[in-house]
Amino acid sequence: MRPTANDVAPIVEIDDRPPVIESGPPALSIAVLGAGYWGPYLVRNILGHEATDLRWVCDLNRERASRVAGRNPSIGITTDVADVLDDPSVDAVAVATPPGTHYELALRAIEAGKHVLVEKPLAVSMSEAESLVKAADHAGVVLMCDHTYCYTEQVRKIRSLVRNGDLGSIQFVDSVRINLGIVQRDADVFWDLAPHDVSILDFVLPEELRPLAVSAIGSDPIGAGRACVGYMSLQLADGLLAHVHVNWLSPVKMRTMIIGGSRRNLVWDDLDVRQPVALFDRGVEVEPLDPEEERSIRVSYRTGDMVAPALRQVEALHTAVGEFASAITEGRAPLTDGRSGLRVLAVLEAAQISLANGGAFIEIDGRS
Amino acid sequence: MRPTANDVAPIVEIDDRPPVIESGPPALSIAVLGAGYWGPYLVRNILGHEATDLRWVCDLNRERASRVAGRNPSIGITTDVADVLDDPSVDAVAVATPPGTHYELALRAIEAGKHVLVEKPLAVSMSEAESLVKAADHAGVVLMCDHTYCYTEQVRKIRSLVRNGDLGSIQFVDSVRINLGIVQRDADVFWDLAPHDVSILDFVLPEELRPLAVSAIGSDPIGAGRACVGYMSLQLADGLLAHVHVNWLSPVKMRTMIIGGSRRNLVWDDLDVRQPVALFDRGVEVEPLDPEEERSIRVSYRTGDMVAPALRQVEALHTAVGEFASAITEGRAPLTDGRSGLRVLAVLEAAQISLANGGAFIEIDGRS
Amino acid sequence: MRPTANDVAPIVEIDDRPPVIESGPPALSIAVLGAGYWGPYLVRNILGHEATDLRWVCDLNRERASRVAGRNPSIGITTDVADVLDDPSVDAVAVATPPGTHYELALRAIEAGKHVLVEKPLAVSMSEAESLVKAADHAGVVLMCDHTYCYTEQVRKIRSLVRNGDLGSIQFVDSVRINLGIVQRDADVFWDLAPHDVSILDFVLPEELRPLAVSAIGSDPIGAGRACVGYMSLQLADGLLAHVHVNWLSPVKMRTMIIGGSRRNLVWDDLDVRQPVALFDRGVEVEPLDPEEERSIRVSYRTGDMVAPALRQVEALHTAVGEFASAITEGRAPLTDGRSGLRVLAVLEAAQISLANGGAFIEIDGRS
């Protein structure tokens, strides 16, 4: 309910001036494949970004495509992907179709020389994903996986705090992503929810803390035929643990990630609209063991302030679309490139094997 | 950030079936005047409601009108309100222009025989508002004031709980609406924020508890030239009080209303997305005084459960548009008719006088 | 429920070493008058403070006094206050009897040459309180009013932040102290709860912001014979407002004080055990009006971090007992001396008059 400006954007002055049009490179021409759940968000953000133009919306259901395009006559509507790929004015394609179709559509787009943004997951298997990565490398096009959470202001801030050393060395990560959720027809709770956690970890942690092995334990207490409650333990380097709790049956929604560090601890509560990211200047420290007194340890505790950094209010998908455009313009890999999508799948595939093996730790395939 | 259905709508099954088109009355044809802040919301909800069709968007800035209409060729764009009022196919007009223009535009629309929905406030003075009410009565058209908060599921639930007697007899109301807000150029904090509280009270409380007098105390600690911090005490019947705190300078946002009742107490926290409305089965009761022991009172306390009723997730403006359409079709006054807009202005004008008189209680004009 | 150290004091190492006894001045010998509600807390803290010794517990009910003293043979038990006042070894007296008896008991103690700590309120009228202040001045003894809240770590921190200029110039204060409370037999909700708010304001704000006038509006919706819901507006210098909401009928407990400042805003939520005091580096600023463009104002908004300072965990009454002892030893007025108790009563008496006069602002007696 948004009756007045003061209810919508309490701390941001509304700016009625026309936007300054910077005369940058010509806008990138993009086609959206898939007008279902995610398509409309893509359409709105591609239309709303100065670096991008929308050329086509393609969906098997023409009426749906047309509705999503807002009956805008300058946007082409089609049910045939060939119309899109054969259009030389199209620079890039955004794939927002069901996961099972990502591989084929992305591959055809790559082979047609288009840059490709794929909704997560990149594909339904590592081998498919690897083929896409190789094909994009070969074609010299940008392949980006839309791990949208990574483009939120919160996660960008967390990445910068972690990578700048504000937290010191990382000690543990604990992530909880639970709610009363839709039991998916074609995915268990790991495949539905954990890609968020795994891609965020991939994004914020330094390379040397990429997960080495994973244990997954799940339960299907409602007889849905797939895990509805899941726990995933990721073995990082140096014996560190990252842990993920995903759950479709929780009566309360929680979206919490705690990152412990030697200098500071960070808590991200995505449902706390007032101060989602909090840095705690508190901690536990162990002083070096005196070799002569083997049994004694000296532990000290720090009690310090808590700081919640101010964050801008920007829609994540806007930032993601901008990153896609910049990567293309600058000829570089995007922050969440195909390889990151591949790494996420590597974790999920290993978790799947672990789940089938009673939670045994399974090494994560390091391809990529 | 809305990556998957499970993040957006955790407890509602997504329904992919085409909506059932009930063959009801033909859709009402509506024109929107004003494409600024509130107009786009109106446009979206008029387009999205099966009972209404959008015919025109009118704004002094043609480009803005066109953008808001989504470049939809079936919607007329004009900068001249006469185009709208002269169009016999237009049944109703929604006025979303600056408050100072409400009176003139609404009056012209009424005189053109159109039903009118006016964004709050109905007008900038009681006398203007009264003229609109009389004109609409005379023309036999529906005049509705868009007190949007009243159409939220929360406020509708509160109204039904209060009016059904679930709370028992009302004992007090305390409302807090504070945040770091935009210092308005043409309104103090009372005129900016308190209309929400006053219109909600008008909506939920029974007629016999309409405010009789008001005291307003304010402060302008930043030298803005108008009150930025305000307290309003409303005298209801039987010595009861309703109190409203509005504040543009609060570092934290609060939207809380407590309604005390003899049977139950209600707390509405509009920022609590999980359980905004809570009913407390607790209270204080005073047993009748024994006439022989004048000084003694017998007080007892009840400690009971708290219940947070489940609420649907419906956009308030959708419900408001539907109420406007229903009132027109059924030839009845809408829930927030012109008279309720007039009553809200009566409270605000009396508050303005009180503010200028050091907080003295000022009787509220009972016209309407 | 406190099963292990990790549940009780999560961030403080338990120290098993015997306390270091600093050879300071000999401990002050104190007698407690009144073993009812507040007495046991006093007894425990006087026993637990190295600067004080407990000599007597005096109560009309000998059994109660004995129980409160913990059947400790080194503490005298009596029902006769003369036993206490005639004991030359007693340095000081703590009065924790019903308010109506404070004046007489404190006066007798002062006249017996004892230093006196009085539970709030200092007395039941300004004139009584003034007599006590004068008597203590004349006798050369310390008179302290136990405004315990002022000795919490939270309020001490707030005082230091306000007085050090961390908030800039103060813009407003809003205090809420509501819960389902005991309807007192001999006090309305203002006299029961507002002394906390008023004494805290007296403690944290600089002298130049002492309240000049007060408006009080109340309501008794349950027929208790006294106000159960109350609102108090304090006029400070420069047109600033401090506002207090006290309420015995609220189903939810709230203890919140917001202090707006030109540099930072402070929010104290006494029920937030994790971060009760929060400093917001956000605000609204008005730039000087351009004399040529009278109607325009330039407002700018700051969005900054939030900081929750770390606070020690110390019992407030322990600190209060220490302040009493230090003031005696150092021959100085305590932080909450008799004059502060008198100022609090001046506000409450003026509020009482305002309440009887429909909320008219009443000047506060500046005696003291």
Added chain:
Amino acid sequence: MRPTANDVAPIVEIDDRPPVIESGPPALSIAVLGAGYWGPYLVRNILGHEATDLRWVCDLNRERASRVAGRNPSIGITTDVADVLDDPSVDAVAVATPPGTHYELALRAIEAGKHVLVEKPLAVSMSEAESLVKAADHAGVVLMCDHTYCYTEQVRKIRSLVRNGDLGSIQFVDSVRINLGIVQRDADVFWDLAPHDVSILDFVLPEELRPLAVSAIGSDPIGAGRACVGYMSLQLADGLLAHVHVNWLSPVKMRTMIIGGSRRNLVWDDLDVRQPVALFDRGVEVEPLDPEEERSIRVSYRTGDMVAPALRQVEALHTAVGEFASAITEGRAPLTDGRSGLRVLAVLEAAQISLANGGAFIEIDGRS
């Protein structure tokens, strides 16, 4: 900080009448062994319960014992446990010494014919615990393990809701017990914190849901020489999971248990003082699979009210002391008898083995 009755006990009338002394059985005479961390709580609650009397406080440090006894001359002070066990007037012994001494002291007390209440853990190994259980059976005395959390009003309520079927069939349990905690010298985070979770599960779940196997994964990122971060997955019957997260390094304290049920879900947030236990009438249901359409499942969602039941405010240890006394008087096993202490140790020992084996599921010893 507890300045007035209205701050301490907002919803409970203070009762000044002398307690009614019911002429029940003569009070049980108890001795407390150990005046360290837990002893003082025991002493206060034994003294404060009408069914129990305190005879002795025994500690190696006489001064500490004396201090804990409050210098009460009717309580014997000793450093020699034989004084206690040889005293024929002593009915029962409460053991609050370090865990490593529980076995020996409890066994001596049992052999002296005393009933025994042992602070958790019952002993440091299953075999010790089993010996105690057998010895108590043989001696015909009551052996109770003080799983104090089980005697909180919250856990008692949860037990009754679960066992009465209010939740329907149990679907999952997730427990989080994390904070910045003291790194124990003689225990890892599992042995320090998880006994609470495991004993609560033992208490609230029906017998047929006792854990069958456990997997434990831990990490020691600060070099403390023991796990400081731990995850424990308990395999219950029917493939159900209970999961426990314990952590000494979390900057935020959390104490949350979610119990999913087929009829209702329960969330217990021990840090929510206002409504710690909440019942959600929401859920997910799967309709029976149509054998002909193997791939389809029919899932439906329930959105209902939330209810937070009112809970009394009683100290858990008071209830525990009462249960100990009642069990002795009535000649029955207490709710948390030696066997429950044994079952808790069985889980912890299996977890320890799992931890040393990379998280492999280890069967839980069903002795008891």
